Every structure is written in C-alpha cells, then in structure tokens.
Amino acid sequence: MLPEQWKKIQDICDKLSKVTYENLTKIIRLESTGSSTAAQKLDDSFQNDVDAWMGGGTCFSMTWHLYQVFKDMGLNPRLVMGHKRKERNIHCALILPDDDPATSLRAEGAAIQKTEYLFDPGYLIFDPLPIPLPPPFGTGTAFFPLVPNCVRLDRPTMDSMALWTGGAGAPMKLRFEYPVEGVSVEEFKQHWNESFYREMMTYPVLNRLDREKGIQYYYQKGNLVTRDVNGSRIEKIEESARVETLSRVFDLKPELIERAISILHK
Numbered sequence: 001m002l003p004e005q006w007k008k009i010q011d012i013c014d015k016l017s018k019v020t021y022e023n024l025t026k027i028i029r030l031e032s033t034g035s036s037t038a039a040q041k042l043d044d045s046f047q048n049d050v051d052a053w054m055g056g057g058t059c060f061s062m063t064w065h066l067y068q069v070f071k072d073m074g075l076n077p078r079l080v081m082g083h084k085r086k087e088r089n090i091h092c093a094l095i096l097p098d099d100d101p102a103t104s105l106r107a108e109g110a111a112i113q114k115t116e117y118l119f120d121p122g123y124l125i126f127d128p129l130p131i132p133l134p135p136p137f138g139t140g141t142a143f144f145p146l147v148p149n150c151v152r153l154d155r156p157t158m159d160s161m162a163l164w165t166g167g168a169g170a171p172m173k174l175r176f177e178y179p180v181e182g183v184s185v186e187e188f189k190q191h192w193n194e195s196f197y198r199e200m201m202t203y204p205v206l207n208r209l210d211r212e213k214g215i216q217y218y219y220q221k222g223n224l225v226t227r228d229v230n231g232s233r234i235e236k237i238e239e240s241a242r243v244e245t246l247s248r249v250f251d252l253k254p255e256l257i258e259r260a261i262s263i264l265h266k
Contacts, residue, residue: 001098001099001100002100005073005075008073009070009073009096009128010128012066012069013119013121013126013127013128014126014211015050016050016062016065016066016121016126017121017124017126017209017211018050019050019057019062019121020206020207020208020250020251020252021057021058021059021062021122021124021205021206021207021208022057022058022204022205022206022207022250022252023058023200023201023204023205023206024204024206024252024256024257024259024260025057025256025260026039026057026058026061026196026201027201027260027263027264028256028259028260028263030196030201031263036192036193036194036195036196036197037193039196040189040192040193040196050065058122058195059091059092059093059120059121059122059123060092060122060188060191060192060195062121062122063079063092063093063094063119063121063122064188064192066094066119066121067079067094070094070096075096075099076096076097076099077094077095077096077119078094078095078096078097078181078182079092079094079182079183079184079185079188080092080093080094080095080178080179080180080181080182080183081178081179081183081187081188081191082163082175082176082177082178083176083177083178084175084176084177089191089194090195090198091122091123091176092122092188092191092192093118093119093120093121093122093123093176093178094118094119094182095116095117095118095119095131095180095182096116096117096119096128097114097115097116098114098115098116098117099114113133113137115130115131116130116131117129117130117131118131118153118161118163118178120163123163123165123175123176124149124207124208124209124216125146125151126209126211127144127146129142129144129151129153130142131153131155131161131180132153132155133155133158134155134156134157134158138155140154140155140156141153141154141155142155147167147214147229148167148168148214148215148216148227148228148229149165149166149167149216149227150165150166150167150172151163151164151165152164152165152166152172155180158180159179159180159181160177160178160179160180161177161178161180162174162176162177162178163175163176163177163178167227167229167231167232168227168228168229168230168231168232169231170231170232202264203220203221203264204219204220204246204257204260204261204264205219205220206218206219206220206246206249206250206252207219208249208250208251213228214228214229215227215228216228217249217250219237219246219249219250222236222237222239222242223235223236223237224236224237224245224249242257242261243257243258243261
C-alpha cells in the first residue's frame with residue numbers, strides 16, 4: 001500500500017468512526033417506501049458522503065460506503081458475510097488485500113500471500129486489522145488490544161476466519177465467523193434486503209464509539225450499556241427520558257428518534 005493510500009484509508013476510517021450505528025433511519029426508510037429494495041436504494045451510504053447521512057447506518061450501509069470508497073481509490077476490496085451460530089448472513093464486513101508486492105508475505109513452500117486487512121465498521125471496529133495466515137504458513141491468530149474492546153482474529157484455514165472480542169478482564173467471546181472468499185455485490189445486496197425484515201428491526205438498536213475517550217455506548221430494548229476500560233454498566237432508560245437520553249448519548253436528532261419509535265408502535 002502506498003503511503004498516501006494508507007493515509008487516506010486511515011482518514012476514511014477515522015471519519016466513519018464518528019457515525020452512530022443505528023437502525024432508526026432504516027426503520028423509517030422501510031416504512032416510507034414499503035419495500036426493502038426501495039429503502040436500500042434510498043440509503044444515504046449510496047451517496048458516498050458520510051456528512052450526508054441522516055444520523056448513521058447499520059453494518060450494511062457502513063460497509064457498502066467503505067467498499068465504494070476503496071473501489072474509487074483503485075483498490076480491490078471483497079465484501080464478506082458474517083455468521084453467528086445458526087444465524088447465517090446476519091453481519092457483514094470487508095477484506096482489503098494489499099496489492100503492493102513489497103508488503104506481501106512469502107510462506108515457505110507456498111505462493112506469495114498478499115497481506116489482507118479486515119474492516120468491520122458495523123461492529124465498531126474502525127482500525128484495519130491485519131489478517132493472520134493459518135498454520136503452517138502463520139500463527140493462525142492475531143490479537144489487537146483495542147479500547148474498550150480488544151479483538152482477536154482466528155484463522156484456522158485459508159477459507160475461514162473468526163472474530164472474537166472481550167474487554168476489562170472479561171473472557172473473549174466469539175462474535176462472527178466469516179468465509180474469507182467473500183460474496184458478490186449482488187449477493188451482498190440480497191442479504192442487505194433481507195436484513196430489513198429481521199427481528200432486530202422491531203426495536204431501536206443504537207451503538208456508538210467515542211474513540212478519544214475509549215467509551216462505547218450501546219442501547220437495545222430499553223437498556224443503555226456503557227463500556228470502558230474499567231468494564232460495563234447497564235442503565236434502564238425510562239420511556240419518559242428515552243428520546244432526550246438517546247439524542248444526547250448517540251448524537252441523533254430527537255425528531256428522528258420520535259419518528260422511528262412512532263412507526264414501531266403502530
């Protein structure tokens with residue numbers, strides 16, 4: 001990767017880290033258009049401009065945004081789907097190969113392997129993570145001491161990879177498994193369409209990372225989780241204070257929150 005390309009990638013990731021993960025705009029778009037296909041096309045991530053987004057996006061819109069930017073840079077990202085236990089294709093991320101021969105990895109007895117990076121903005125991971133090679137070509141695992149959630153990538157085979165996270169002394173938990181080969185744009189958009197009808201679209205889900213302070217805020221089903229280097233704490237948000245609290249914590253307009261909640265209450 002050329003230094004100027006790497007600098008641009010880091011700047012893009014930093015800008016994206018200030019976007020709130022939220023499904024409120026997704027709920028509003030689905031209700032406004034009546035179909036997932038139309039709602040998807042209305043998504044602001046298609047505009048390729050984070051500043052134009054209404055408030056944030058889910059893993060699909062943030063990953064698609066990165067994919068478009070990297071393609072515009074002349075790079076070759078791959079869209080990958082994440083599986084969780086028996087749930088298939090419920091998450092997404094992308095893998096970016098480094099096409100610079102100077103940074104490729106040579107495994108003994110094997111062809112030269114390109115260094116590849118995982119980008120997972122939908123899981124609030126805004127650092128490019130070098131993907132390890134599986135044994136016998138590499139260690140098969142890589143640990144990243146991010147704050148407040150540390151990350152581990154396990155690569156048991158060339159075809160598969162697993163994402164684990166943990167923090168503040170808590171045990172590492174398996175989050176997602178990714179087939180490394182990736183999927184086509186058409187398949188990615190099909191899974192994106194299907195995501196509009198999943199169970200998580202029946203209640204607000206908000207997630208935001210303050211990278212400077214090392215604090216993560218997560219809201220689901222009336223509970224606000226605040227996670228930092230010292231651990232996690234849970235606060236029940238009363239309905240009377242919900243709009244004000246969520247607007248302040250997640251930097252979203254009150255009217256956006258109110259509109260999405262009114263749709264869910266229909």
